Amino acid sequence: TQLLKQSPQFLSIQEGENLTVYCNSSSVFSSLQWYRQEPGEGPVLLVTVVTGGEVKKLKRLTFQFGDARKDSSLHITAAQPGDTGLYLCAGPSGGYQKVTFGTGTKLQVIP
């Protein structure tokens, strides 16, 4: 089983601050995805990264895939209360279309 460990586990910051969430594994992944989940709802896909070293930007969110494709990071600039939620990385885990989810990072942005 390929494990994805996220850090930090919890993060509480003031509005306007920057933050970075990390997703690490000892295994190589062909791709990694990032999701955000709000309480009582299913996760929503934010981005998929495929190429080692790839950087993708989604407004204030910047996603990076490590050169060795074993890790990824999510950086949020000038966080807003609407960014509050559970952030999950995920990667293929063998088996048809199966995906393993990371341990999750719960972010709270205080107004």
Place this chain on the structure above:
Amino acid sequence: GAVVSQHPSWVICKSGTSVKIECRSLDFQATTMFWYRQFPKQSLMLMATSNEGSKATYEQGVEKDKFLINHASLTLSTLTVTSAHPEDSSFYICSLTGQGTYYGYTFGSGTRLTVV
């Protein structure tokens, strides 16, 4: 992307009863759907892979006789929690991927099950 509808969004049941959760693909014929379980403040844990027209594939440690999965059509998968107990209380989420893992999963809105 695919659109997934999950019902009910929440349910409260008595210990010993069974509860059925539906997951519908509204715009895509899904031969494969996935069922996850999520405890508070934790990540998603895959329970089983639902295969249209055949038996579901369960992850290690998941009781197949307790969590019955039926995928009778290309647009509907159901999860039945049989003889529910308080420890079965959790958030259950279904998902499917319309075009393969690369394009990511689309999730249902989840079902909050509380067993009293």
